[in-house]
Amino acid sequence: xxxxxxxxELAFRDEVRGWLRRRLPGRLSAKVRRAQRxxxxxxxxxxxxxxxxxxxxxxxxxxxxxTGWTPVEKHIFEEEMVAAGAPRIVPFGVNxxxxxxxxxxTDAQKAFYLPRILSxxxxxxxxxxxxxxxxxxxxxxxRAVRDGEHFVVNGQKTWTTLGHFANxxxxxVRTDPGAPKPQQGISFLLIDMDSPxxxxxxxxxxxxxxxxxxxxxxxxxxxxxxxxxxxxDGWTIAKYLLNIERTGIAGVGYSKQAxxxxxxxxxxxRKDGRPLAEDPLFAARMARLEIDLLAMEVFxxxxxxxxxxxxxxxxxxxxxxxxxxQVRQEATDLLRRAVGxxxxxxxxxxxxxxxxxxxxxxxYALPLARSYFNMRKLSIYGGSNEIQRNIVAKxxxxx
Amino acid sequence: xxxNLSEERRMLRETAERFLRERYPIAxxxxxxxxxxxxxxxxxxxxAALGLIGALLPPEAGGFGGTGQDLLLVGEALGRGLVVExxxxxxxxxxxxxxxxxxxxxxxxxxxxxxxLAFAHGEPESRYSLTAVKTRATEADGGWLLTGSKSVVLxxxxxxxxxxxxxxxxxDGEAGLGLFVVDPSQPGVARRGYSTIDGGTAAEITxxxxxxxxxxxxxxxxxxxxxxxxxxxxxVCAEALGAMETAKDLTVDYxxxxxxxxxxxxxxxxxxxxxxxxxxxIEQFRSCLMLAASTLDGDxxxxxxxxxxxxxxxxxxxxxxxxxxxxxxxxVAMTWDLALPHYAKRIVMIDHLLGDADHHLERFIRFSRExx
Numbered sequence: 110x111x112x113x114x115x116x117x118e119l120a121f122r123d124e125v126r127g128w129l130r131r132r133l134p135g136r137l138s139a140k141v142r143r144a145q146r147x148x149x150x151x152x153x154x155x156x157x158x159x160x161x162x163x164x165x166x167x168x169x170x171x172x173x174x175x176t177g178w179t180p181v182e183k184h185i186f187e188e189e190m191v192a193a194g195a196p197r198i199v200p201f202g203v204n205x206x207x208x209x210x211x212x213x214x215t216d217a218q219k220a221f222y223l224p225r226i227l228s229x230x231x232x233x234x235x236x237x238x239x240x241x242x243x244x245x246x247x248x249x250x251x252r253a254v255r256d257g258e259h260f261v262v263n264g265q266k267t268w269t270t271l272g273h274f275a276n277x278x279x280x281x282v283r284t285d286p287g288a289p290k291p292q293q294g295i296s297f298l299l300i301d302m303d304s305p306x307x308x309x310x311x312x313x314x315x316x317x318x319x320x321x322x323x324x325x326x327x328x329x330x331x332x333x334x335x336x337x338x339x340x341x342d343g344w345t346i347a348k349y350l351l352n353i354e355r356t357g358i359a360g361v362g363y364s365k366q367a368x369x370x371x372x373x374x375x376x377x378x379r380k381d382g383r384p385l386a387e388d389p390l391f392a393a394r395m396a397r398l399e400i401d402l403l404a405m406e407v408f409x410x411x412x413x414x415x416x417x418x419x420x421x422x423x424x425x426x427x428x429x430x431x432x433x434x435q436v437r438q439e440a441t442d443l444l445r446r447a448v449g450x451x452x453x454x455x456x457x458x459x460x461x462x463x464x465x466x467x468x469x470x471x472x473y474a475l476p477l478a479r480s481y482f483n484m485r486k487l488s489i490y491g492g493s494n495e496i497q498r499n500i501v502a503k504x505x506x507x508x
Numbered sequence: 509x510x511x512n513l514s515e516e517r518r519m520l521r522e523t524a525e526r527f528l529r530e531r532y533p534i535a536x537x538x539x540x541x542x543x544x545x546x547x548x549x550x551x552x553x554x555x556a557a558l559g560l561i562g563a564l565l566p567p568e569a570g571g572f573g574g575t576g577q578d579l580l581l582v583g584e585a586l587g588r589g590l591v592v593e594x595x596x597x598x599x600x601x602x603x604x605x606x607x608x609x610x611x612x613x614x615x616x617x618x619x620x621x622x623x624x625l626a627f628a629h630g631e632p633e634s635r636y637s638l639t640a641v642k643t644r645a646t647e648a649d650g651g652w653l654l655t656g657s658k659s660v661v662l663x664x665x666x667x668x669x670x671x672x673x674x675x676x677x678x679x680d681g682e683a684g685l686g687l688f689v690v691d692p693s694q695p696g697v698a699r700r701g702y703s704t705i706d707g708g709t710a711a712e713i714t715x716x717x718x719x720x721x722x723x724x725x726x727x728x729x730x731x732x733x734x735x736x737x738x739x740x741x742x743x744v745c746a747e748a749l750g751a752m753e754t755a756k757d758l759t760v761d762y763x764x765x766x767x768x769x770x771x772x773x774x775x776x777x778x779x780x781x782x783x784x785x786x787x788x789x790i791e792q793f794r795s796c797l798m799l800a801a802s803t804l805d806g807d808x809x810x811x812x813x814x815x816x817x818x819x820x821x822x823x824x825x826x827x828x829x830x831x832x833x834x835x836x837x838x839x840v841a842m843t844w845d846l847a848l849p850h851y852a853k854r855i856v857m858i859d860h861l862l863g864d865a866d867h868h869l870e871r872f873i874r875f876s877r878e879x880x
Contacts, residue, residue: 111509111510111802112509112511112798112799112802113509113802114509115509118509181509392873393869393870393873396869396872396873396876397820397824397869399872399876400796400817400820400821400869400872401792403796403799403814403817404792404793404795404796404799404817404821405792405795406795407795407796407798407799408791408792408794408795410509410511411511411795411798413509414509414510414511415511425791428784428787428788428791431784431788432788432792495781497784498780498781498784498785499777499780499781501784501787501788502774502777502780502781502783502784505760505783505784505787506760506763506764506774506775506780506783507764507774508772508774508775
């Protein structure tokens with residue numbers, strides 16, 4: 110048993126770290142560190158730099174422009190990206206649709222869409238959830254009716270993250286409402302966002318930000334050639350998408366970054382003239398979090414090592430999702446508490462690039478309450494933590 | 509990164525698990541625990557013959573293991589079997605200083621299962637402090653005489669030799685501590701043995717000018733004590749992990765088979781989700797323990813920090829597992845005849861050995877500041 114990285118893995122880490130130091134624009138990492146809003150252009154600039162290095166589609170197979178990295182290398186890459194303050198890779202095209210097309214797409218679909226995902230010509234959104242289909246995704250009702258060489262789509266998708274930047278959306282739609290099981294009548298469809306009949310409406314999240322949207326479809330005509338996989342077999346793709354790349358699900362890098370910030374803030378804040386980090390109660394809260402994170406990091410490495418030997422993570426991924434989100438949420442809670450009354454002032458304009466106003470309290474306090482509220486989503490999305498517990502319980506108990 | 513066990517260690521684990529499955533049913537365990545000495549000497553010799561004592565000690569001390577990983581996998585097997593024989597006292601805590609000092613003659617007898625040791629360090633007022641030692645050692649006629657009180661000495665009632673800590677000089681910190689081998693059969697030693705709630709035995713020991721022979725250099729024993737306790741923490745955490753595993757397995761079986769309101773109680777989401785949380789926290793604890801095992805021979809701050817992280821979780825997760833597995837079993841878990849509550853008792857009482865969850869959280873904070 111040896112928990113340290115190999116010489117090769119350390120060299121890989123140095124390579125990633127060195128490249129990020131040279132190529133990640135300071136303007137972008139400054140925005141990320143200040144939790145400022147990233148524009149479509151910001152994301153595109155960053156994607157282009159990664160593409161140039163060959164690291165944008167980092168988990169595609171090599172023959173399609175991927176990297177062939179091991180699970181441990183992927184983990185190192187993700188961790189270094191976060192530590193460097195890099196914008197996240199917008200996952201919908203490159204991390205989600207890409208692997209789906211590679212596995213289920215026709216040759217024509219692969220030849221057309223994959224290069225466009227890589228080049229940034231297409232910005233994809235994900236059309237899964239509906240107002241009446243959240244955790245019970247298979248109950249989705251958006252209808253696609255065959256009409257000659259087209260499907261005619263009617264319905265509503267929701268929680269469409271960055272959908273206001275997207276020119277295309279992949280959707281789960283109901284093509285056979287009479288199927289014996291709700292999972293059986295679903296198809297996976299690629300839809301142009303500029304088709305007539307599509308309307309995108311912003312949904313403001315609880316902290317007042319525009320990150321997600323509702324997408325409405327009214328008699329939208331979609332060519333049959335845009336069907337991925339077999340008609341009524343979309344659930345197979347949905348399940349595949351849920352199961353790929355589950356090794357990064359714990360978000361260890363994000364938690365480490367959050368703990369790092371927490372320690373800095375707790376060292377700078379004062380309580381009775383002493384650093385908050387030395388307050389026994391606060392120090393104990395931080396230490397409990399740090400111990401949970403230490404344990405989770407090794408838990409995650411255990412799963413990566415198993416994945417490296419070809420064992421697909423099963424319920425372990427669900428366990429890591431639960432713990433990873435608990436740890437990240439706990440960190441945002443402590444960050445919010447750490448700044449005391451200065452968690453309250455809210456200056457929405459401070460999150461635009463170039464803002465040079467004065468914060469009422471310390472600069473670092475400005476995003477902390479917003480981030481705390483925003484991060485409530487972690488235990489809800491990607492299969493809520495309750496759904497993850499159902500998955501594990503089914504495996505453990507059989508019901 | 510490599511989480512796999514070597515072939516030798518896999519065999520060691522299989523040997524231990526098979527032996528415990530076949531020869532250590534819960535009835536035999538209870539019978540041994542209720543005997544005068546609180547365990548079975550015959551069983552202890554069998555464990556010795558299997559090599560499970562030698563596995564806990566390094567080759568230079570006459571053993572054939574002694575790494576963090578050995579402590580982990582032997583400890584986990586012992587915890588699964590709820591073993592009451594004196595591994596922790598005799599083969600880990602008291603043996604570690606002797607191993608460091610190269611006392612191979614005495615250790616040879618320990619490894620063979622012929623002689624039993626106990627580690628007499630804690631005192632009535634020391635709580636979990638490793639330095640609050642008031643027992644005094646004074647030099648007289650070329651030898652050492654020890655005077656003081658030692659409390660809750662595990663297996664101290666039946667040990668053939670005691671490893672005793674004492675102050676050899678002034679002060680009350682890390683400096684001026686010594687370790688001594690004391691023969692408890694001499695007139696200067698009084699022992700009051702008793703059983704413990706989790707099925708072991710311990711003793712209050714009064715030393716009134718008892719003769720002791722020094723282990724290593726008198727006055728410089730603190731680092732030796734810390735390392736011995738560190739090995740003890742790892743071993744007892746591993747035991748806790750094994751016991752938690754068994755408690756979890758017993759409860760999963762119960763949830764599948766106990767029928768109420770016309771269906772197995774495990775069909776209720778209220779219980780399913782709590783069971784998953786147990787599983788998750790046990791995996792977290794196991795992961796942290798693997799980390800502590802991997803740094804057992806590393807620099808001091810990292811070693812102690814990771815050990816304290818693991819012992820903190822042993823207490824925190826242990827309480828959750830013990831209370832929840834009892835609760836999910838319901839009334840039947842309140843009875844002596846079920847195995848589960850005996851596991852729960854052991855899991856909870858491990859928090860009272862070598863520092864509890866709060867003690868180690870504080871210690872984790874201290875060593876985190878020093879760790880590289």
